[in-house]
Amino acid sequence: MLIRSPHELVASTSGQIALNRRDFISLASKGAAAAILSGAGIARAASSPARRKVVIVTFGGGARDEETFAPEGQRNIPCLMTSLLPRSTFFAQVVNHGILGHYVATTSLATGVYETFNNFTGDAPANPTLFEYFRKGLRRPAEDAWVISPSRGFAHMGGSVAKGYGPSYAAGVILPKQLLGAASGANASDDILHLLRDNYEEPFVAPQLSRDERHLQQIEELLKLSVSDFRHHAMSLSSADELSVFVARRVMEQLSPTLIWITLHDIDVAHSGAYSLYIDGIQRTDRLCLDIWQTIESLPEYRSNTTMFILPDFGRDSDTNPGGNGFQHHRTGDALSRTTWMMALGPGIREGAFVQRPVDSLDLVPTVGRKLGFDTSLAKGSAIAEVL
């Protein structure tokens, strides 16, 4: 903390944030109303719990209202606005009360407890994850829960060190960039290198360009692709998140897991301070969210029985907070950086509905637990009634 002058600290932004949120709510409500008027209602009745599946997508890392659902941001998210919002129940205030670092925050979303470990050490969480509750509670095999995450920094979010849980119940974690690093070896071409791009804060967890056998095995046995086919397809992609979505689709096609968590992260290039790259990331993430939904609808195992949740792990700093530098970081803990949104869509979920009440980031785990029929006893938060 540095207190140079009162102007740095007393320039309160709370009024501005409240105004933005009201505008946001007002506009999104209009969209929701339009959807309801067009005849949408509750999506087809939910299937039996045994057949239900859940896909969770973190719209990351970290996006603000201004560049997404606020009026001036909606041009960046045409797929969410026109294709997914009308089919969703939309939560306008999802508040993250925890540490605003991507790994610790994303892991907290997955445990339902605000974890407090060092964001950069990549520790396994102290509390059981959603995947462990799921596998233990429903006696599901390892291949029924997967995490697809952008970098080695997220490698341990599949399972906790909690007593009675841990590796035996953890989700498998796939790190697409690690797969590509292994598939490319030390002679990766420029066509591949751009997919290995890490955000500004994470060059330390960038994939190694070495033919790691474990990752090569994942490509061949899990994704059912030859290493050369995987590599060839990767060359047609333009970002690391596109690679993640490609891998997610292969996992869904090959294994049809019940629970999939996809962590998107291109947006976090914002840390480099380039606004244009941050916006590019949002626009790409918007398109990828629709791709994932279309994948769900295209696969018989998923169609009509899958609930998808899309949410940023948190926001980013306000333009007007003197302690930050606007979109670049998420360091102030101000209201804008903590408050974000969530879309839920799928069978049994009201379409075009709009929820103004605040929801806690921790509410996701108990909600998914109720949805799939397993207990999440150590998780904080409450199941979200509007989507049950």
Next chain:
Amino acid sequence: MLPSELTANDFRVYPDGARAVAVEYLSVISALPLVLAVSMLREISVYDWLFPAEQKLITGQLNHLKLLSAEKRQEAVADSAALSVPKQLSDMDWVNGSRRFLESLTAYLWASHQIDQFHSAAAKYASMVRTDPPPKVDGVPRTTIVLLGESLEKKGYPVFQKLRPQGVFFENVTLDAGSTSEWMRRRAEKAPEPLTHFYLDGSDARGQNYNGFESISWAEAAPLREDLLRRLQHMITTPGAGPEMARTQLASLSPADLGLKRTGKNAVMDHFVVSVLTEGSGTQIFSTTFVQWAARELLRRAQPATLVLHYGVRQQLQPMNDMLSRSVPMASPDAAGSFIDADMGAYYTWINMQRLSGSEQSRFVAFSESRHQAVAIGPGFAKGATMSDPMQGNKLLSLLS
């Protein structure tokens, strides 16, 4: 150690100016809660290399604390004193390692869910501790000009969209370099004090210097940037190193570590440039980020009378490790992305100006050299207005005075 245990001898390794301030105000500092005392010492420890405006703010704040009644002083610091700080932190050498202490404290406040309480305590303290007004230069209202270089362009992108509601949008302006430099010359003549006027150049051109202006140049900072990237690359390849360690190590570098040994006001500028490159995120790799962050820091710290920014084209995005590596050639320029970055940078610069005392009298112009369009904000410029008639740049600049 607690602040109440401080003695003058604890500041023996501080530079001369810093030591003098710390000793003079020892009774004030030692009465502060740990969190505030360390924050204060972090500033004082680099006092010799601060801008005059910062030095005045620090001594003004210390003087004000000294004059506050015991009751008022207690009220100002009570919330900060209520923050829990573990012994592990208070046992650190926070007199000589204030930066490291504050980094650890920040992590602890987040983990212990005290960060909001901390912000609120800091806001209360700041509101109760009157500081001297920033230096004023008579007859030279604070003015910032942001130039988006000619090669920056993104077809169809509505430039200055966020700024237009604040002032007049000029649709057809001719502003040549001669008019700008003549305007700068007159500004410097009117207020010849050092460290008052600043020029920040984000282009690849070297040697853009203006009399009376302190110049900071992306191109001329190339040796520093390369040195830092080399060090960063070394850290990345060192087993066990992580981003936090890298950040700490970079931030602890001094100009002397990077071969800069100038004195006087040049030392202040060297310290400033090094801080932009070592503490800013992205400032080492993108010229647009370098300019935006340096402008933010200059406004916040130096509170300049004049600030002129010139955005050039940044390199395209590459894999981060490649951008941090000197062994890979620079990527091709990204003119369209740079246009958007600079447009947002102009907006952030205006916001940063608004945080300074007397902002209602300040003037701001942003000009796109490729579009020949400008927005002007300040007294006399109607909010939300548009001027379609052709306007000569020197006439527009004359409206700023």
